[in-house]
Amino acid sequence: MSEREVELWSATVVQHHRLREDLAVIRLEGEFVPFAAGQSVGVVVPQNPNVGRRYSPALPPSLDGKLEFHVRAVPAGWLSGAIVADTAVGDRWQIGAPSGRLSVDPDAREVIMIAGGTGLAPLRALVLDLARRPQPPRVFLFVGGRHPRDLYASDMLWLLDQDLDWLTVIPVVEEIEDPDWTDEWYERVRGAEGFGEDHWLQGTLAEVASSYGAYTDHQVLVVGSPPMVRATVRALVDTGTPAGAIQVG
CATH class of the missing domain: 2.40.30.10 (Translation factors)
Incomplete structure (x- = not known):
């Protein structure tokens, strides 16, 4: 060693x-x-x-x-x-x-990032790293969870979306209503400025990200749980995105 x-x-x-x-x-x-x-x-x-x-x-x-x-x-x-x-x-x-080798190509012009849960972490690092470039590529960041309160970084993503004109954040939830049990930690931060129900798209990340058609001229990065990654990659390939354009983390 x-x-x-x-x-x-x-x-x-x-x-x-x-x-x-x-x-x-x-x-x-x-x-x-x-x-x-x-x-x-x-x-x-x-x-x-x-x-x-x-x-x-x-x-x-x-x-x-x-x-x-x-x-x-x-x-x-x-x-x-x-x-x-x-x-x-x-x-x-x-x-x-x-x-690991998850990265954005130096010559990429448009990048699709798809984050499930804390899979957001490496993609957020990449977004901040791209902000150091003189001419960052256009980035579309899909970030999802089962319920609205699973979008734990909504306030931070809102600020990035407002500050970076080359970044578009697309929040995705599978269910519009939160579960009926109380999460005291969520209640403490609830109400902070961020993405709300007017911004959410409903569905799984696989369904929503693939609904835009084939990403034939994009680099695609997918990070999350193994089932989410498998389902999303399969949906993207089935709708025409080249498998070679997809990186998973």
Whole structure:
């Protein structure tokens, strides 16, 4: 095993922002980590230093060592649940080697990004990275969830959509009504400026993204759960999008 494969960088939690019962945004500062926007990195947290996971930063790399992760607690996922519920400011995380090839081609003119849940994180990093280019490509970002409150980054995406004239955000929900149980964390942030019901398109990401026809002159990036990715890629190919134009994360 090479030295790079076992190298770890250190970062300290500076903010733990709980957005939903099962989701939190964690911001850290520390050593510069040499990843590229769209990649994932290894993460080891003090809640269980013997178990590592891979997460995709939601910010592009910065020389001042800023990192942001969007973490959802998955069923029977002890580590992800501990990160969401128990992370505290001051916790020291170890960041491992980056991997993955999700990226936007330098000569891409139009890009379709499709994010399910926290699959938004690497695509948000890519959008912010594109903002550094003198002439970014036109980007259409489909972001979806089962219910409206699953669109956990609505306020942030609203601001990006307003600030970046080359970006169009398309929020997608499978069901227009939220479930009838209360999520206290959502209630705390509810009402913040963001996309509302007048902006939502109803359906699955596969249905909505493929309803625009074949993306024959676009680069397409799809990130989310394995079932969502499979269904979306299948729908895109079935409607004429070349399989070779699609990257998955």
